[in-house]
Amino acid sequence: MIAGHFGLAAIVKAKEPATPLWALMLATAWLDVVFIPLFALGIETIEPAPGTSGGYGAGIIHADYTHSLVGALVLSALFGWVAAWQWGRRVGLVLGAVAFSHWVLDLLVHRADLPILPANLGGLPLLGFGLWQSTAASVLAELALLLAGAFFYWRAATAVTAGKAPELTGRANLAAGVLLVSGFIVLALDVTGILG
Numbered sequence: 001m002i003a004g005h006f007g008l009a010a011i012v013k014a015k016e017p018a019t020p021l022w023a024l025m026l027a028t029a030w031l032d033v034v035f036i037p038l039f040a041l042g043i044e045t046i047e048p049a050p051g052t053s054g055g056y057g058a059g060i061i062h063a064d065y066t067h068s069l070v071g072a073l074v075l076s077a078l079f080g081w082v083a084a085w086q087w088g089r090r091v092g093l094v095l096g097a098v099a100f101s102h103w104v105l106d107l108l109v110h111r112a113d114l115p116i117l118p119a120n121l122g123g124l125p126l127l128g129f130g131l132w133q134s135t136a137a138s139v140l141a142e143l144a145l146l147l148a149g150a151f152f153y154w155r156a157a158t159a160v161t162a163g164k165a166p167e168l169t170g171r172a173n174l175a176a177g178v179l180l181v182s183g184f185i186v187l188a189l190d191v192t193g194i195l196g
């Protein structure tokens with residue numbers, strides 16, 4: 001799930017226009033961004049789910065630090081803290097919450113592979129509702145987030161430019177269109193296994 005996370009970022013942008021869109025995009029992907037170096041070092045790993053050959057939604061992801069509940073809270077707080085220092089308290093709170101929304105969306109789609117404590121200390125139950133077991137349901141959920149994101153972003157952007165120079169409205173339409181098309185491309189690359 002990549003496009004779905006970005007769709008959520010676009011929904012938040014519509015409600016919190018003072019927050020930079022790029023920072024929202026980075027916040028929704030933050031846990032995965034930190035995952036990349038740990039994956040490269042072999043500290044966090046992915047294996048194909050039993051009975052699959054891997055690919056979209058078919059991985060058991062051992063992201064035991066970045067995607068543990070406590071790890072995700074710490075990383076999100078860190079993101080929000082840096083953002084608050086840069087842009088003020090409200091934007092910091094928004095970006096911290098958006099960073100943590102990654103874990104909540106992952107909780108819906110992941111098979112039960114999300115630990116509560118880092119390194120799965122104490123061997124507590126692993127979490128994940130496993131929507132990924134149905135590719136169709138997962139793609140539909142991502143599409144719904146993407147369409148909602150592009151729609152709310154477009155509505156907010158055209159409301160701001162209403163009654164002003166027509167080229168501003170044109171630019172708002174274009175921005176929403178670019179957001180939607182790039183979301184579709186990311187989703188297609190994700191589903192076909194070209195990404196991740």
Ligand SMILES: [Zn+2]
Binds near residue numbers: 031032067102
């Ligand atoms: Zn993730």
